[in-house]
Amino acid sequence: MARTPLLMGNWKMYKTVGESRSFAESLAKQSAALGASVEYAVCAPFTTLHVLRVMLPSQVKIGAQNVYPEKEGAFTGEIAPPMLVEFGTQYVLAGHSERRTLFGETDDLIGRKVRAIVDHGMRAVLCVGENLTEKESGQTNAVVAGQVIAGLASLSASQVAESVVAYEPVWAIGSGKTATPEDAQSVASEIRKLISEKYDASAAEKVRILYGGSVKPNNIASFLSQPDIDGALVGGASLDATSFADMAKAVGGAQA
């Protein structure tokens, strides 16, 4: 069964409401680039979700970059899953490497976030990836496997099937260096094999695996043309509407 490709932007801590409005207006003018065979989403700062929901072309879904794994409570500064649902949020990132390294998120907390996202009817995008030291010491597959197992631990096979795993080597994020498409494919294939072993063949067949790390309009097709890579999670190159539209065109081409 064919998996629908997913082009997902991660805006990180960029864009005010005014800047988000400009992005949405510009992308709306280029919406012919958003082909029907691909799914699109933008994971934006909480403060911009409303304006994006109202103004983005309807093909582009709304995603959040973080969530706290409780329904409500005395957790100053945090955002609860029902608050995201109310905005029409369909995807939520969990375990981005910046959250793991800058904010000390553990595999245990990330697993609880994934569970909370799914429990509230949204789709989790579990981010995994090795750092440079781990890559150079040949630990990539072991590190990624540990993060995948812990992140998805509380989900059933059918919930895993509906989720997304984003393989983002830490050394490739914002560095201008990418994994080779072949290396990214090899890790994606290992992730799929692991999910087949831990859950079942159907979950492995259905779960979407994205590559992230210095993806640009001129290299995205080389990743999407790999058999186990179903899309891209894009930081810097997703901030500009024309660049987003160019990637949409390239993804449509790669899947044609």
Ligand SMILES: O=C(CO)COP(=O)(O)O
């Ligand atoms: O971290 C990323 C997406 O989540 C990747 O960022 P860049 O595309 O800017 O390298």
